[in-house]
Amino acid sequence: MCLKSPATSANLGAGFDCLGLALDFYNETIIKRNNFFKISIKGEGEDNPYLKKHNLFITIFNETYIKLTGKKDLFSFNFINNIPLSRGLGSSSSIIVGAIASAYYLAGLEVNKDTILNNALIYENHPDNISPAALGGFVCSVVDKDNVKYIKTDISSDVKAVVCIPNKQISTNVSRSALPKHLSLADTSFNISRSSLTTAAFMSKNYEMLKIASFDKLHENRRMKTVPELFKVRELARKNGALMSNLSGSGSTFFNLCYKDDANKLKTILENNFPNMKVLELNFNNQGIIIS
Incomplete structure (x- = not known):
């Protein structure tokens, strides 16, 4: 088999x-x-x-x-x-x-x-x-x-993924140690609302809404400090067609979702700016x- x-x-x-x-x-x-x-x-x-x-x-x-x-x-x-x-x-x-x-x-x-x-x-x-x-x-x-x-x-064939893979490995257990022990009510409310909107955007295939939904106040910034270059990846991707740009799992890969017509351009820009990372343009698996 x-x-x-x-x-x-x-x-x-x-x-x-x-x-x-x-x-x-x-x-x-x-x-x-x-x-x-x-x-x-x-x-x-x-x-x-x-x-x-x-x-x-x-x-x-x-x-x-x-x-x-x-x-x-x-x-x-x-x-x-x-x-x-x-x-x-x-x-x-x-x-x-x-x-x-x-x-x-x-x-x-x-x-x-x-x-x-x-x-x-x-x-x-x-x-x-x-x-x-x-x-x-x-x-x-x-x-x-x-x-x-x-x-x-x-997931619709109208969108694609562009992922940036650094050379550095990150252990999930080590990554979790960077998470806060307590969250403020404001940050908790922020994450609940964004998580809900992200789910609704995918379910309704309203991917444009991901520009608003795909933000986080719990884990991303804390985890990204181990690979500071990822902050630049996120900023550049969002300026060049990414509907969402987020740490993939606990990292170190960065996941970007964009319309299929923007995927090759985004891949080229990220490759040119981050030559030490492997950049892949991928479809989704359903x-x-x-x-x-």
Whole structure:
């Protein structure tokens, strides 16, 4: 079987731990039944021997497969990793969701995405990345009584993503340590209103409203201090066609959404101004994980 699991961008400004979307940018995994265990990695992590001995995908796959079948069968795993590690593009969520979906498929069971999401909570207790990784599109999700509850909508082909990926990795746990312990009533009200408006903008496909909605007073500026250049990325992107320009997850990637006709121009401007960053122009993924 062949699995494609998408990159994601979460938070999207004020939607802390609840808003996310899927990008047309994937890790691919080919799994075959085999007489012995075999693993190969190409792309991200291929030079890291630790990932062959302690591979999160294989750990979750085996745990899920044994739970479903009661057997420990042997497989070969061929990983083609495109999603950068620890850059705020949901690499861990892509792995978690993909491993669970693959185990269900190879166990001969229906790959039900609600079931996959709820199983993914064992490994990731925030739904903002695992939901769009499984479902695709734009997703607003919460955890209620150990279940992911969500509303999803497709993203129009009229808009595209332009992402800036710095060389610097940022650990989510370290990034969270920069968050405030208390928020003022004014900042709390600001974030609730912007998160609500961001959700409404995506649901109604009124993307122009994102120019107003996609701001945050909780986490972005605090996290961006570790890569100060990101403040310039945001300023320049918003001046050159970005409808929204936000830290992707906990960073260090910066996510920009613009109309498709403005995407190439924005990509060129960001490449010229930030030559030390990798800039990608991407479509959105409305399917989530794909198994064939």
